[in-house]
Amino acid sequence: MNDNNDSPTLAAAVAGAAAADRRDFLKLVGAAGLVSAAGAVPEKAQAFAYEPYPTDDQLTTVGTSCAHNCGSRHMLVAHKQGDVIVRLSTDDGRYQKGGFFGKDTEAEPQLRACLRGRSYRSRLYSPERLLYPMLRVGERGSGQFKRVSWDEALDFVARKMTQLKRDYGPTALLDQSYAGASYGVLHKSDQIEGLLGRFLGMFGCRTNSWSVPSYQGTTFSSRITFGTIEDGNEDDAFAHSKLIIMWGWNPAYTFHGGNTFYYMRLAKQRGCKFVLVDPQYTDSAAVYDAWWIPIKPNTDAAMMAGMAHTIFSEKLQDQAFIDKFVLGMDRRTMPKEHAGAENFKDYILGKTDGVPKTAEWAAAICGVSAADIRKLARLYATTKPAALKASWAPGRASYGEQYNRMAAALQAMTGNIGKLGGSAEGVGKAWHSESTAYPYDDNANIWFGSIKSDRWAHCVLNYPNVKREEVGLWPRDDELDGRIPNIKGIFWQGSDWFNQLTNINKEIEAIRKLELVVCMDATITPSGLWADVLLPIATHFERHDVALPWYKGHYYIHRPKVIEPLGESKTDFQVFTELAYRLEALAPGDAKLKDFGPRYNPRATRDYFKNEVSDQVDEAYLVAWWKKVQDHQGVTMSWADFKKHGVYKFTFKQPLVAFRDQIEKGEPFETGSGKIEIFSPYLAGITDWTKTQYGYPIPAIPKWIEPFESLNHPKAKQFPFHLITPHPRERTHSIYHNIPWLRETCTQEVTINASDAKRLGLQTGDTVEVFNDRGRCVVPVYVTERVLPGVAVLYEGAWMDRDANGVDRAGNPDFLTLDEPSPAGAFAYNTILVDIRRTDLAHKPGWDQLGTARSAVFRRDY
Numbered sequence: 017m018n019d020n021n022d023s024p025t026l027a028a029a030v031a032g033a034a035a036a037d038r039r040d041f042l043k044l045v046g047a048a049g050l051v052s053a054a055g056a057v058p059e060k061a062q063a064f065a066y067e068p069y070p071t072d073d074q075l076t077t078v079g080t081s082c083a084h085n086c087g088s089r090h091m092l093v094a095h096k097q098g099d100v101i102v103r104l105s106t107d108d109g110r111y112q113k114g115g116f117f118g119k120d121t122e123a124e125p126q127l128r129a130c131l132r133g134r135s136y137r138s139r140l141y142s143p144e145r146l147l148y149p150m151l152r153v154g155e156r157g158s159g160q161f162k163r164v165s166w167d168e169a170l171d172f173v174a175r176k177m178t179q180l181k182r183d184y185g186p187t188a189l190l191d192q193s194y195a196g197a198s199y200g201v202l203h204k205s206d207q208i209e210g211l212l213g214r215f216l217g218m219f220g221c222r223t224n225s226w227s228v229p230s231y232q233g234t235t236f237s238s239r240i241t242f243g244t245i246e247d248g249n250e251d252d253a254f255a256h257s258k259l260i261i262m263w264g265w266n267p268a269y270t271f272h273g274g275n276t277f278y279y280m281r282l283a284k285q286r287g288c289k290f291v292l293v294d295p296q297y298t299d300s301a302a303v304y305d306a307w308w309i310p311i312k313p314n315t316d317a318a319m320m321a322g323m324a325h326t327i328f329s330e331k332l333q334d335q336a337f338i339d340k341f342v343l344g345m346d347r348r349t350m351p352k353e354h355a356g357a358e359n360f361k362d363y364i365l366g367k368t369d370g371v372p373k374t375a376e377w378a379a380a381i382c383g384v385s386a387a388d389i390r391k392l393a394r395l396y397a398t399t400k401p402a403a404l405k406a407s408w409a410p411g412r413a414s415y416g417e418q419y420n421r422m423a424a425a426l427q428a429m430t431g432n433i434g435k436l437g438g439s440a441e442g443v444g445k446a447w448h449s450e451s452t453a454y455p456y457d458d459n460a461n462i463w464f465g466s467i468k469s470d471r472w473a474h475c476v477l478n479y480p481n482v483k484r485e486e487v488g489l490w491p492r493d494d495e496l497d498g499r500i501p502n503i504k505g506i507f508w509q510g511s512d513w514f515n516q517l518t519n520i521n522k523e524i525e526a527i528r529k530l531e532l533v534v535c536m537d538a539t540i541t542p543s544g545l546w547a548d549v550l551l552p553i554a555t556h557f558e559r560h561d562v563a564l565p566w567y568k569g570h571y572y573i574h575r576p577k578v579i580e581p582l583g584e585s586k587t588d589f590q591v592f593t594e595l596a597y598r599l600e601a602l603a604p605g606d607a608k609l610k611d612f613g614p615r616y617n618p619r620a621t622r623d624y625f626k627n628e629v630s631d632q633v634d635e636a637y638l639v640a641w642w643k644k645v646q647d648h649q650g651v652t653m654s655w656a657d658f659k660k661h662g663v664y665k666f667t668f669k670q671p672l673v674a675f676r677d678q679i680e681k682g683e684p685f686e687t688g689s690g691k692i693e694i695f696s697p698y699l700a701g702i703t704d705w706t707k708t709q710y711g712y713p714i715p716a717i718p719k720w721i722e723p724f725e726s727l728n729h730p731k732a733k734q735f736p737f738h739l740i741t742p743h744p745r746e747r748t749h750s751i752y753h754n755i756p757w758l759r760e761t762c763t764q765e766v767t768i769n770a771s772d773a774k775r776l777g778l779q780t781g782d783t784v785e786v787f788n789d790r791g792r793c794v795v796p797v798y799v800t801e802r803v804l805p806g807v808a809v810l811y812e813g814a815w816m817d818r819d820a821n822g823v824d825r826a827g828n829p830d831f832l833t834l835d836e837p838s839p840a841g842a843f844a845y846n847t848i849l850v851d852i853r854r855t856d857l858a859h860k861p862g863w864d865q866l867g868t869a870r871s872a873v874f875r876r877d878y
Contacts, residue, residue, distance in 0.1 A: 079662030147583025205510025217462030233842030243686030322378025344695020434679030485711025
């Protein structure tokens with residue numbers, strides 16, 4: 017893609033850094049007078065097949081961290097020679113104040129990076145690294161770009177932004193930032209607090225994406241039930257559980273806390289029992305010797321309803337807890353103004369609809385035996401404390417919010433909320449960090465229309481003939497109430513959304529209609545291939561910042577600039593600051609843009625675009641942020657000491673437990689009633705659902721609702737497999753897909769049960785086509801007994817690679833997903849019916865020349 021060949025390659029930079037070591041080695045060989053067995057002095061070597069590896073005393077060691085939202089952010093230690101990172105290691109106990117080699121305690125565990133983070137050097141120096149600004153010269157999606165200067169690229173973007181705002185109004189630009197590749201307290205990509213949202217909002221042209229793909233159904237449930245998404249314990253609380261139910265959760269792949277696996281191991285050693293409810297027998301189940309309960313996908317709420325029936329009918333509920341803390345669990349806990357409305361217990365017992373939600377009723381839907389449903393219900397209700405960890409995956413489905421709301425009802429009726437070793441998760445966010453170093457004020461999240469993230473293509477393709485409920489429109493004010501966004505451009509920052517949202521073929525159709533697509537990334541991704549402008553963004557190794565834990569964990573990791581930015585890379589903050597100055601100059605009469613540059617980045621002048629100046633400004637922002645940490649969180653360590661040690665680990669007198677103060681001290685929950693709302697007066701009070709962001713009715717209590725597609729659906733006769741798309745262990749969504757080391761370890765493949773494989777005449781390693789009426793993709797098949805018959809597993813995040821006929825050769829399941837709106841915003845990533853057949857079409861696991869990942873080759877040989 018780069019048409020200039022006058023710059024040194026990355027390989028040359030690495031080779032140059034090691035040249036001195038080669039010369040020293042050659043001198044050593046000559047001085048030693050080594051001779052061959054025949055006694056002849058060997059000739060001077062011209063080349064070596066093996067390069068002597070630099071030792072630690074020859075390298076500079078710099079503490080830093082990983083950057084992605086895999087479920088945590090761990091520590092990385094960069095070992096560099098000159099300005100080249102030679103290798104990466106991780107926390108060994110030495111880096112916090114008072115630390116020492118090997119320190120690893122229950123209060124201060126090591127923040128060890130996984131293999132994804134440890135492989136980051138391959139991503140940093142990958143062939144797909146974006147080094148220069150690029151403008152598209154071929155058709156959109158062709159991948160044809162030319163190298164241009166920063167001035168050319170930014171002038172092009174600023175002019176197009178100004179034109180789109182003038183011609184189409186304040187909703188013309190869609191913000192598709194996410195916390196993928198740019199996430200720190202200063203250089204932040206995020207839907208809510210991110211740099212892009214602040215930039216487009218201050219510019220006065222922004223359509224927001226309000227739904228989070230990972231856990232929107234879960235977020236809705238937690239806010240409706242508890243009034244907050246901070247419903248999680250810190251991960252050290254798992255060590256005190258007597259029973260842990262991993263519902264759709266595989267912590268070996270998706271951590272949900274940097275040290276969760278460590279604390280769960282402590283629980284196992286202390287006698288905790290483990291249960292896995294999942295269509296697939298996972299590595300986590302094997303490690304913890306869990307009781308595996310295979311379940312039909314998307315039927316989790318029905319099984320939970322069957323458990324609730326057993327608990328109620330056998331009087332195993334914690335009635336004292338219900339009476340004191342819960343709203344709407346039964347008749348006597350209903351709010352007076354809704355005394356005649358349906359309560360949860362009456363629904364479960366069938367008193368309102370004539371259908372008791374018995375274990376037998378649930379078994380017919382979910383495929384789990386009635387005996388096992390009753391057994392699990394009794395085990396959960398009688399084991400104290402017990403943690404029902406209702407993970408996000410089952411909620412990434414049609415009506416996924418009902419699964420999470422049903423889980424919350426089980427947690428409440430058994431009294432396991434606010435108790436050490438229990439659980440109210442849900443979303444599971446726990447300790448609250450000081451997460452933003454740049455100004456976070458009224459300009460931080462301005463938007464002029466907001467839609468459900470995966471409905472943007474539907475909005476573009478059908479504008480203006482779009483009903484607000486079809487896109488989940490959320491108006492900002494009365495002036496724009498009900499006005500469908502007229503989207504003409506997209507900004508991708510820190511995200512590969514085009515590869516990750518539902519129904520990619522529909523996205524491809526829609527993106528051809530746009531007038532501006534900007535991709536800001538360190539790597540040329542599948543999304544980038546569909547952009548008009550590629551802006552090279554520095555990685556977290558090439559800028560100064562502080563890393564936050566993600567999801568769980570209570571620590572900060574200093575993230576210094578380890579190396580200078582490669583090529584012409586700039587930080588997101590530099591790019592937006594420079595664009596702000598250019599946009600102000602293009603619209604001198606626009607009062608809203610007066611002093612846009614200084615207001616966007618108040619600590620900097622326009623010289624901030626120069627790297628040597630930006631380093632000083634970034635330091636000033638971070639010093640001021642650390643002062644907030646000291647003032648608000650009681651940290652006494654100085655900024656200089658934090659930089660010296662590299663990590664600050666908080667310690668607490670007792671594990672942090674969500675809602676402990678509500679249960680032990682009587683503080684109100686953050687709901688309207690001050691209680692856990694199993695019955696929602698807010699939902700019950702909505703009369704016109706089309707005027708809400710949800711668009712369609714949502715029941716006031718948790719209920720089982722038949723999904724769009726399932727194995728119980730008539731459509732299963734045509735497409736007999738229910739496909740689920742879990743997170744893989746070798747990627748964080750699509751990040752790391754272009755690292756050959758990881759692909760060779762874990763190939764992209766579709767997993768099916770041995771009985772299904774026998775029926776189809778397939779064996780492990782055969783190439784198959786997975787297809788439905790929305791798309792087709794090609795992958796190898798893996799045959800096992802570790803998945804329920806009729807279920808197929810295809811991990812999300814593979815970089816799409818379409819052939820001329822629109823078939824994805826890389827195995828991206830989002831060519832098969834449905835983009836229909838689930839009312840509360842849940843993405844239907846796991847609501848997919850497909851069929852599978854043998855094919856002669858080629859599978860391409862990556863953008864390199866390896867036809868098949870080595871793991872598949874080796875596995876086939878055996």
